[in-house]
Amino acid sequence: MPGLSSSNLAIGRQTAPIDVLFHTPAPRAAKPNVDWRKIAEELAPIECDLSSASVRRKSRDFFWFSPVLSTQLADVVADLVVSPKSEDELATLVRFCVARGLPLTPRGAGTGNYGQAMPLHGGVVVDLTALDGVKWLKGGIARVGAGMSLLQIEAEIQPLGWELRFHPSTWKTATVGGFIAGGSSGIGAINYGTLSQAGNILGLRMLTIEDEPRFIELRGPDVCKAIHAYGTTGLITEVELALAPATPWFEFVVSTPSIMDAVRLADRVAHADGVVKKELAPIDWGGAQYFDALLPYMTPGQPVLMAMIAESSVEPFADMVAESGSEIVFLRGPDEEKNDPPPLWEYCWYHTTLQALKHDRRITYLQILFDAPNYVEKVAHMVETFGDEVPVHLEFARLDGVVKCFGLQLVRFTTEDRLEEIMRYHWMNGCPVFNPHTYILESGGGAVADPAQYALKLKNDPHGLLNPGKMPGWDVPEGGFFNGAG
Amino acid sequence: MPGLSSSNLAIGRQTAPIDVLFHTPAPRAAKPNVDWRKIAEELAPIECDLSSASVRRKSRDFFWFSPVLSTQLADVVADLVVSPKSEDELATLVRFCVARGLPLTPRGAGTGNYGQAMPLHGGVVVDLTALDGVKWLKGGIARVGAGMSLLQIEAEIQPLGWELRFHPSTWKTATVGGFIAGGSSGIGAINYGTLSQAGNILGLRMLTIEDEPRFIELRGPDVCKAIHAYGTTGLITEVELALAPATPWFEFVVSTPSIMDAVRLADRVAHADGVVKKELAPIDWGGAQYFDALLPYMTPGQPVLMAMIAESSVEPFADMVAESGSEIVFLRGPDEEKNDPPPLWEYCWYHTTLQALKHDRRITYLQILFDAPNYVEKVAHMVETFGDEVPVHLEFARLDGVVKCFGLQLVRFTTEDRLEEIMRYHWMNGCPVFNPHTYILESGGGAVADPAQYALKLKNDPHGLLNPGKMPGWDVPEGGFFNGAG
Numbered sequence: 001m002p003g004l005s006s007s008n009l010a011i012g013r014q015t016a017p018i019d020v021l022f023h024t025p026a027p028r029a030a031k032p033n034v035d036w037r038k039i040a041e042e043l044a045p046i047e048c049d050l051s052s053a054s055v056r057r058k059s060r061d062f063f064w065f066s067p068v069l070s071t072q073l074a075d076v077v078a079d080l081v082v083s084p085k086s087e088d089e090l091a092t093l094v095r096f097c098v099a100r101g102l103p104l105t106p107r108g109a110g111t112g113n114y115g116q117a118m119p120l121h122g123g124v125v126v127d128l129t130a131l132d133g134v135k136w137l138k139g140g141i142a143r144v145g146a147g148m149s150l151l152q153i154e155a156e157i158q159p160l161g162w163e164l165r166f167h168p169s170t171w172k173t174a175t176v177g178g179f180i181a182g183g184s185s186g187i188g189a190i191n192y193g194t195l196s197q198a199g200n201i202l203g204l205r206m207l208t209i210e211d212e213p214r215f216i217e218l219r220g221p222d223v224c225k226a227i228h229a230y231g232t233t234g235l236i237t238e239v240e241l242a243l244a245p246a247t248p249w250f251e252f253v254v255s256t257p258s259i260m261d262a263v264r265l266a267d268r269v270a271h272a273d274g275v276v277k278k279e280l281a282p283i284d285w286g287g288a289q290y291f292d293a294l295l296p297y298m299t300p301g302q303p304v305l306m307a308m309i310a311e312s313s314v315e316p317f318a319d320m321v322a323e324s325g326s327e328i329v330f331l332r333g334p335d336e337e338k339n340d341p342p343p344l345w346e347y348c349w350y351h352t353t354l355q356a357l358k359h360d361r362r363i364t365y366l367q368i369l370f371d372a373p374n375y376v377e378k379v380a381h382m383v384e385t386f387g388d389e390v391p392v393h394l395e396f397a398r399l400d401g402v403v404k405c406f407g408l409q410l411v412r413f414t415t416e417d418r419l420e421e422i423m424r425y426h427w428m429n430g431c432p433v434f435n436p437h438t439y440i441l442e443s444g445g446g447a448v449a450d451p452a453q454y455a456l457k458l459k460n461d462p463h464g465l466l467n468p469g470k471m472p473g474w475d476v477p478e479g480g481f482f483n484g485a486g
Numbered sequence: 487m488p489g490l491s492s493s494n495l496a497i498g499r500q501t502a503p504i505d506v507l508f509h510t511p512a513p514r515a516a517k518p519n520v521d522w523r524k525i526a527e528e529l530a531p532i533e534c535d536l537s538s539a540s541v542r543r544k545s546r547d548f549f550w551f552s553p554v555l556s557t558q559l560a561d562v563v564a565d566l567v568v569s570p571k572s573e574d575e576l577a578t579l580v581r582f583c584v585a586r587g588l589p590l591t592p593r594g595a596g597t598g599n600y601g602q603a604m605p606l607h608g609g610v611v612v613d614l615t616a617l618d619g620v621k622w623l624k625g626g627i628a629r630v631g632a633g634m635s636l637l638q639i640e641a642e643i644q645p646l647g648w649e650l651r652f653h654p655s656t657w658k659t660a661t662v663g664g665f666i667a668g669g670s671s672g673i674g675a676i677n678y679g680t681l682s683q684a685g686n687i688l689g690l691r692m693l694t695i696e697d698e699p700r701f702i703e704l705r706g707p708d709v710c711k712a713i714h715a716y717g718t719t720g721l722i723t724e725v726e727l728a729l730a731p732a733t734p735w736f737e738f739v740v741s742t743p744s745i746m747d748a749v750r751l752a753d754r755v756a757h758a759d760g761v762v763k764k765e766l767a768p769i770d771w772g773g774a775q776y777f778d779a780l781l782p783y784m785t786p787g788q789p790v791l792m793a794m795i796a797e798s799s800v801e802p803f804a805d806m807v808a809e810s811g812s813e814i815v816f817l818r819g820p821d822e823e824k825n826d827p828p829p830l831w832e833y834c835w836y837h838t839t840l841q842a843l844k845h846d847r848r849i850t851y852l853q854i855l856f857d858a859p860n861y862v863e864k865v866a867h868m869v870e871t872f873g874d875e876v877p878v879h880l881e882f883a884r885l886d887g888v889v890k891c892f893g894l895q896l897v898r899f900t901t902e903d904r905l906e907e908i909m910r911y912h913w914m915n916g917c918p919v920f921n922p923h924t925y926i927l928e929s930g931g932g933a934v935a936d937p938a939q940y941a942l943k944l945k946n947d948p949h950g951l952l953n954p955g956k957m958p959g960w961d962v963p964e965g966g967f968f969n970g971a972g
Contacts, residue, residue: 139734139797139798140796140797140798141797141798161647161731165760191759192759192760193759193760197758197759197760198758198760198761198802198805198806199758199759199760199761199762199798199799199802199803200760202798202801202802219801220801220802220805221805242760242762242798242799243798245647245731245732245733246731247731248625270887271886271887271888272683272684272685272886272887273677273678273679273683273685273884273885273886273887274651274678274679274683274684274685274686274728275684275685276685276728310626311625311626311627312625312626312627312685312688312728312729313685313728315688315705315706316684316685316688316706317685319684319706319707320684398759398887399759400757400758400759401756401757401758401759401884401889402757402888403887
């Protein structure tokens with residue numbers, strides 16, 4: 001089977017030994033000598049960029065969040081960036097690349113953290129940002145080009161009374177296609193869970209990577225085969241999003257006596273169905289101390305709960321804050337300028353880590369699931385075990401109808417071994433780890449392929465040219481890359 | 487302490503023996519000879535009604551849903567109906583009644599089922615429907631007069647992009663004050679739980695029943711002291727409601743192979759956070775067979791799931807229906823006329839029982855909590871145990887952040903003993919009973935007073951004149967009623 005490696009990673013079953021989960025080998029990067037200038041000429045009039053500065057820039061994402069990936073992927077670089085302006089140009093590009101065995105790595109705005117948009121084997125980075133624009137908008141559903149930025153989408157839907165169900169903390173720059181292909185959840189998770197939950201993403205249009213590329217439509221549960229698949233299962237060109245009613249959100253920073261007070265307060269608000277919210281993130285002082293623009297408001301040494309609350313729920317939320325012995329230290333209405341400090345969500349999700357990294361480049365982070373029902377206890381145990389080495393940062397979510405929380409704790413990095421030890425400890429103590437220190441697509445927290453994603457990959461990318469090196473079980477295809485391009 | 491009886495019912499503790507829960511004595515109705523015509527003259531210009539037909543009509547609610555209450559309360563009738571047009575008139579009325587020891591029973595539209603608006607000891611029924619109108623409307627909050635009908639409120643808020651978080655199946659007639667004082671939840675429970683959940687009712691303005699009546703405001707958790715208190719703790723004059731974003735709802739009737747298929751489908755949809763809904767009610771054919779206007783659509787013999795789904799969730803909902811082996815037999819868009827059949831919610835909540843009662847006056851109903859996590863098993867057990875004697879009707883809700891369901895099953899009534907046996911069986915098998923066959927205010931499913939409600943009653947109605955006979959621990963006050971009116 002072309003593209004199928006003899007990898008020792010199990011496919012679709014959780015059989016990978018724990019050690020494999022936390023050790024990803026650095027990618028090979030042996031590339032033959034290809035005349036990329038000639039290729040760019042042949043692709044004309046499709047826009048190609050050979051300038052080494054911009055090719056290098058568009059070969060990167062936020063992989064440097066991880067000290068492991070930072071080392072492993074430092075030298076990863078594409079050979080060419082191609083920016084098709086239409087689906088026709090994209091299909092022409094794919095036909096061209098398949099004929100020559102050129103690997104293709106799709107890219108939105110490059111705001112991912114796992115190297116998911118980085119071309120491990122070089123070749124072509126496909127910049128999809130020109131495939132933008134609203135196709136249609138009706139009844140709380142938006143059909144848009146995958147390259148459209150979340151900011152642009154929000155600008156179109158807000159005047160019609162809608163907003164995104166969730167968005168990453170990189171809302172200002174991320175594209176919707178990149179969010180879907182490389183992300184999984186974000187601000188809004190407390191209401192809608194993750195992108196993969198039924199009803200959030202209604203449809204995806206994709207281009208296959210075949211000798212004769214086809215446009216296909218995934219709908220219903222099938223969309224999960226392309227969500228958080230790093231674009232390995234097809235090139236997403238359009239997305240159909242279910243929206244949420246536009247709500248003017250009030251931003252709160254609450255100072256709490258202890259981090260567990262913040263967690264218990266978040267837990268209470270999360271379960272209060274009458275209190276309408278979009279974001280609930282307890283963050284210990286170990287992380288909050290890096291929130292420069294919020295420092296004038298926060299109480300030094302005290303953990304915070306970051307929250308976005310609907311106007312009609314401001315009073316009951318404030319009641320709960322007061323009852324918990326906590327204090328609202330920052331409150332901003334929806335119509336106030338969000339410049340200084342920036343929007344609250346720019347301190348949440350992956351921006352919590354980013355704010356810390358601005359101060360201390362040795363900081364990195366975890367991705368943990370603290371599952372119901374006893375996640376509060378589990379968090380307390382980790383607080384006790386790791387203290388300020390792993391400052392707590394939780395993001396509350398409702399998943400499959402049940403409140404739980406993701407742990408995006410910061411880690412004061414010392415060595416890879418210690419980082420692995422911390423992750424292994426969580427894993428062994430009932431807290432699944434979604435390792436952010438690997439560029440390998442993981443399924444269920446393990447270094448195994450999702451069987452449905454794997455099956456779609458087999459069908460849509462039989463030559464294994466699409467974002468190679470990311471899906472377990474796939475490696476360099478037989479005959480290698482660049483087989484028709486030398 | 488005036489108004490405090492030596493009742494054998496425990497106050498604020500769940501100590502009532504099970505037997506007490508299902509046997510409420512019929513009220514006493516010894517009334518002295520009072521010249522009500524003279525009282526009406528003295529109250530002028532406040533509108534009074536002495537006509538026996540309308541006094542009788544306004545002394546009743548839907549108590550005849552219960553064969554037990556039907557017998558017990560058949561002869562309950564007020565002496566006078568007074569309809570104040572303003573808070574000033576209401577305060578005058580209260581001062582007048584307190585001075586003469588006249589019992590007062592507040593009334594909205596009389597759509598309750600438990601005799602909660604029925605004047606057990608006669609006296610004055612206070613018709614509060616003239617205290618209506620929007621006081622203000624801002625940021626998803628509506629402040630309205632308690633006598634305003636839900637229909638009127640919806641007409642005011644819908645054009646501004648809002649709707650009620652929930653409403654009873656009697657939406658067309660019920661007043662908001664009556665809903666809050668006599669109800670507990672309704673269509674929308676799957677999103678917002680019950681009226682008592684924090685954040686749903688933000689404030690209540692009430693008049694106390696004292697020598698010098700005072701207007702007071704309950705806010706925050708204090709509002710629970712007046713929610714579902716049958717107006718025993720004060721006369722509600724204004725309510726402040728948190729609203730939901732207006733959503734065009736699609737109405738679905740789904741035929742399912744078995745009632746447990748309907749339950750499991752509802753369970754799945756209830757937990758699917760990306761599928762936006764307002765109503766999920768599985769109803770067995772034993773109940774659905776009485777839905778006249780839906781008969782042309784339903785499959786004879788098959789249970790149904792009644793659902794209200796947002797437009798953006800129609801496709802994922804339909805996917806789940808298909809996967810469950812069920813079939814959509816009726817689908818109506820939000821803009822279609824809702825005359826024939828009437829709105830779907832008029833087959834849900836207490837209207838399910840009402841539709842059945844139109845055909846068979848021997849039918850009555852239960853109020854059960856099938857609590858998480860294993861409510862599906864509990865329902866299955868009751869289906870197996872009682873079969874068509876107790877046709878399943880569930881209403882899914884999310885309470886304190888957890889999906890569960892209320893059982894409003896129909897009962898093919900034979901004897902009071904058998905009805906009690908059925909309720910006792912549920913109770914003993916882990917399914918709390920909120921007995922709808924008593925006019926006594928129950929707390930936590932038991933014939934005990936809620937301690938907070940009891941404390942407020944002591945303060946606001948020291949003479950025990952307000953809706954007497956409903957709150958456990960209170961009975962006819964020392965000196966009796968009508969002590970200054972003879």
